[in-house]
Amino acid sequence: MADKKPTKGSKQKGAPVSAGAGSRSLSSHLPPVVEPGYTMATVADKISEVVLTQNTPRGWYIGLAFSFALTMLLLVSITWLLVRGVGIWGINVPVAWAFAIINFVWWIGIGHAGTLISAILLLLRQDWRTSINRFAEAMTLFAVACAGLYPLLHMGRPWLAYWLFPYPNTMGMWPQFRSPLVWDVFAVTTYLLVSLMFWYIGLIPDLATLRDRSPSRTGRIVYGLLAMGWRGSARHWHRYEMTYLLLAGLSTPLVVSVHTIVSFDFAVAQVPGWHATVFPPYFVAGAVYAGFAMVVILAIPLRRFYGLQDFVTMRHLDHMARIMLATGLFVAYGYMIETFMAWYSGSVYESSLMNNRFTGPYAILYWSLLLFNVLIPQGLWFARVRSSTTALFMIAISVSIGMWLERFIIVVVSLHRDFLPSSWGMYYPTFWDWSMYLGSIGLFFSLLFLFLRFLPMISIFEMRTLLPESEVKEDLG
Numbered sequence: 175m176a177d178k179k180p181t182k183g184s185k186q187k188g189a190p191v192s193a194g195a196g197s198r199s200l201s202s203h204l205p206p207v208v209e210p211g212y213t214m215a216t217v218a219d220k221i222s223e224v225v226l227t228q229n230t231p232r233g234w235y236i237g238l239a240f241s242f243a244l245t246m247l248l249l250v251s252i253t254w255l256l257v258r259g260v261g262i263w264g265i266n267v268p269v270a271w272a273f274a275i276i277n278f279v280w281w282i283g284i285g286h287a288g289t290l291i292s293a294i295l296l297l298l299r300q301d302w303r304t305s306i307n308r309f310a311e312a313m314t315l316f317a318v319a320c321a322g323l324y325p326l327l328h329m330g331r332p333w334l335a336y337w338l339f340p341y342p343n344t345m346g347m348w349p350q351f352r353s354p355l356v357w358d359v360f361a362v363t364t365y366l367l368v369s370l371m372f373w374y375i376g377l378i379p380d381l382a383t384l385r386d387r388s389p390s391r392t393g394r395i396v397y398g399l400l401a402m403g404w405r406g407s408a409r410h411w412h413r414y415e416m417t418y419l420l421l422a423g424l425s426t427p428l429v430v431s432v433h434t435i436v437s438f439d440f441a442v443a444q445v446p447g448w449h450a451t452v453f454p455p456y457f458v459a460g461a462v463y464a465g466f467a468m469v470v471i472l473a474i475p476l477r478r479f480y481g482l483q484d485f486v487t488m489r490h491l492d493h494m495a496r497i498m499l500a501t502g503l504f505v506a507y508g509y510m511i512e513t514f515m516a517w518y519s520g521s522v523y524e525s526s527l528m529n530n531r532f533t534g535p536y537a538i539l540y541w542s543l544l545l546f547n548v549l550i551p552q553g554l555w556f557a558r559v560r561s562s563t564t565a566l567f568m569i570a571i572s573v574s575i576g577m578w579l580e581r582f583i584i585v586v587v588s589l590h591r592d593f594l595p596s597s598w599g600m601y602y603p604t605f606w607d608w609s610m611y612l613g614s615i616g617l618f619f620s621l622l623f624l625f626l627r628f629l630p631m632i633s634i635f636e637m638r639t640l641l642p643e644s645e646v647k648e649d650l651g
């Protein structure tokens with residue numbers, strides 16, 4: 175049966191997907207990764223019953239209905255956009271980039287934590303990733319799907335998006351390879367494909383478990399097709415391990431490269447506030463910051479709603495809080511460097527931009543950004559705050575709001591007052607700007623609710639490798 179623990183040979187071949195006993199003993203002073211008292215059978219029962227249960231919780235229906243309503247708002251907004259054009263947005267001259275690019279960068283950043291948790295922490299043998307990697311990877315896919323909508327719709331003529339792809343054509347038209355906007359197409363597409371393969375490969379053993387446990391014939395057929403004939407043999411585990419680690423190694427550079435290329439959209443321009451070499455590392459740190467905040471936002475309600483406190487323990491939340499604190503300090507350093515270089519450069523345009531951020535018409539948003547992204551997260555220094563799920567949830571919400579405000583400041587405030595005072599102008603988002611933004615959030619959560627209902631949100635077989643039972647059997651084998 176596919177839901178039984180692998181034999182000694184297959185366990186050894188599959189071992190690199192977990193941390194092993196060594197790393198657990200190093201953290202004996204911390205809460206456990208899995209609460210004691212579980213066996214391999216009870217772990218599989220606990221996780222799979224969320225998917226295979228016939229009684230779907232009422233809260234799931236309420237959440238899906240609300241998210242689906244927002245998704246319908248998104249579809250209405252897109253339809254009206256295609257009928258009337260981008261003029262329904264608040265964009266103007268000089269603010270030709272606004273909510274579409276803001277939301278694109280924000281969603282791409284949110285997707286970074288999934289790749290970091292899945293790939294980098296896997297290669298570093300961090301066993302605490304096991305309980306959160308599955309839904310973090312799903313979050314990555316859904317966030318990238320939401321992000322991909324905005325560049326297409328911002329084109330004004332999305333049916334001509336294929337012009338950005340290099341392919342032989344009779345018109346002799348090729349994309350401008352020196353433009354970072356074209357680099358975005360390659361980076362985001364690669365990121366989506368690799369993340370999708372990595373997520374699906376990790377699902378295969380659990381899909382076989384659901385195939386063998388499903389009480390309905392339809393479930394056994396569907397999960398059986400998706401499991402691709404998995405039987406849990408030593409050969410299967412060997413190929414699985416090799417493929418999984420190769421994809422992890424391939425995904426690791428994407429954490430740095432994708433948001434670095436997104437930052438080039440701004441850094442290669444001559445606009446004051448954009449033309450800065452600090453943008454690539456600043457954007458990468460901000461992406462991990464926003465991504466882990468979203469993982470915390472999802473993990474805390476999920477563990478309580480589905481009773482998974484024994485699997486997603488306070489140790490997981492503590493580690494994610496520490497990473498948020500570290501990346502938040504990187505982001506704060508980026509803000510400080512921006513201000514310092516505006517003064518040190520002696521450029522009247524850079525100094526004027528910073529004065530505009532401090533005292534201009536959007537100053538309240540800039541100071542709110544510092545409050546949400548810098549001041550409030552400083553509470554994570556204290557263990558009492560990190561051990562409170564309510565405090566962690568509120569800080570994660572604060573970071574998500576702050577990172578969205580950061581993208582607004584970078585895009586709008588840098589554009590609305592450029593080199594020529596005669597072309598200065600204000601940007602005010604319209605109803606359709608907000609409806610598309612809220613609609614994309616609805617799309618994200620609709621996909622998330624469907625994922626929670628039909629696929630295991632926690633890796634079953636990887637959780638088994640963390641049990642003391644697996645160590646004993648391996649030692650006695």
